[in-house]
Amino acid sequence: TVDEMRERLRAGMYILMREGSAAHDLKALLPGVTEGNSRRCMFCTDDRQPEDILESGHIDNHLRISVEMGIDPITAVQMATINAAECFKLNNVGAVAIGYEANFVIVDNLKDFEVREVYYKGNFVAKDGKAVFESVSEDISTVSGKLNVKPFGIERFELELKSDIARVMRLKAHSLLTEKVQRKIFRDKNGNYKHYPELDIIKLAVIERHNATGNIGLGLVENFKLQNGAIATTIAHDSHNIIVIGDNDSDMYSCVNELIKIGGGITMFSNGNNLGTLHLPIAGLMSDKPLPEINKKLKEMNTTAYEVLGVNSNLDPFMTLAFLALPVIPEIKLTDIGLFDVIQFKFTDISV
Known part of the structure; x- marks a missing residue:
């Protein structure tokens, strides 16, 4: 709830606002975001089904919902990027700046957030939802096999x-x-x-x-x-x-x-x-x-x-x-x- 959110913010905690497939908490929590506390708020999906990712998106979906509910687009982008990086002390990602890895996306506008291009470590890797690189199959034999269940009746x-x-x-x-x-x-x-x-x-x-x-x-x-x-x-x-x-x-x-x-x-x-x-x-x-x-x-x-x-x-x-x-x-x-x-x-x- 928003009250629980505020309680945790007062205690100095970060807030992860979840919008997954089984749990939908984002719209209930966004009213608790203010100019003063937004830098301690960030987005997450937790578990999200393939259908939801393909049809609605991932963190980009959070951005659209947030702007629709009146959050300033720049504040929303901060919650999707730099806030999470700072929370987890990932000091070289989350922003476009000198000394940071060049991981960024180009979107059509700050309302729909349709991703047009994706760059990873400075390399152009995707355009309009399609990868521009060849995928490589990995050997999964070390992480696959039988379940270790004791036989039972x-x-x-x-x-x-x-x-x-x-x-x-x-x-x-x-x-x-x-x-x-x-x-x-x-x-x-x-x-x-x-x-x-x-x-x-x-x-x-x-x-x-x-x-x-x-x-x-x-x-x-x-x-x-x-x-x-x-x-x-x-x-x-x-x-x-x-x-x-x-x-x-x-x-x-x-x-x-x-x-x-x-x-x-x-x-x-x-x-x-x-x-x-x-x-x-x-x-x-x-x-x-x-x-x-x-x-x-x-x-x-x-x-x-x-x-x-x-x-x-x-x-x-x-x-x-x-x-x-x-x-x-x-x-x-x-x-x-x-x-x-x-x-x-x-x-x-x-x-x-």
């Missing part, structure tokens, strides 16, 4: 509860924040969580994938609205374990096994059928394929997630899932060793 997805009241992670539209809520749930005769579609509560699991520890954290999520299937990814900030969400253990297990088989990426299953998989061979986080190709595949998978699995249209299916394991964003998140209460900053039991 589907029974590890059974969630034993001590009571019919559980702590549930409720998702918020267009936000990385979650709410910690208590909900009445159902258990089977063995005391394990039993899914009922009417409750809009589904299971979440985080599986450790780096050191074969065998750790698997289990939790419950509300407002994702997925039905008859599961989604999993090896992008799970910041530890990047496997994270999988679903309304049945079978499809969740199929998703995890698919990711283990291909060495990382994003996948979806329904009734045992693979609805789509994006292979991310570089550490299970990135692809070596061209951006338009990845964008096309992701758009197809997004459509499937919404139209076939019924995912909440106010959420980005894959980006939202990737942040549910990040135990520094309030109020509650899930790690491979359990449910974490960010406000109390301690692990907590699912059962109330």
Whole structure:
């Protein structure tokens, strides 16, 4: 919020104003920028989907939004350049000056910020969105390969509860924040969580994938609205374990096994059928394929997630899932060793 922003500025901190794919904070924070504090403010995107980069841009999108909301264009450019360089003590970039690296862009005007030319270390490298140099393929064999997951059976997805009241992670539209809520749930005769579609509560699991520890954290999520299937990814900030969400253990297990088989990426299953998989061979986080190709595949998978699995249209299916394991964003998140209460900053039991 603007009040939180001002509090941090008074404490001498820098402010990163984020406009990503899952979190949209820029417009809410820009009213807090003043002539007196603007040099402590800067832009960031955090995670941004290929489609958003191709259609709306990156930091250039922040510039357009800022000017539209009344920020002086020069102030906006400072927040996109020199402010960030000074914050991170990058003393030879962020400005066009003697002794600085000649990294700069030429734009058509200070309203639309359409980039016409790009220069890197004095070299002309791009014109009107097209590179003017030949790209070189790199060997990715040292950062690709199998996931280091300790083998486990589907029974590890059974969630034993001590009571019919559980702590549930409720998702918020267009936000990385979650709410910690208590909900009445159902258990089977063995005391394990039993899914009922009417409750809009589904299971979440985080599986450790780096050191074969065998750790698997289990939790419950509300407002994702997925039905008859599961989604999993090896992008799970910041530890990047496997994270999988679903309304049945079978499809969740199929998703995890698919990711283990291909060495990382994003996948979806329904009734045992693979609805789509994006292979991310570089550490299970990135692809070596061209951006338009990845964008096309992701758009197809997004459509499937919404139209076939019924995912909440106010959420980005894959980006939202990737942040549910990040135990520094309030109020509650899930790690491979359990449910974490960010406000109390301690692990907590699912059962109330």
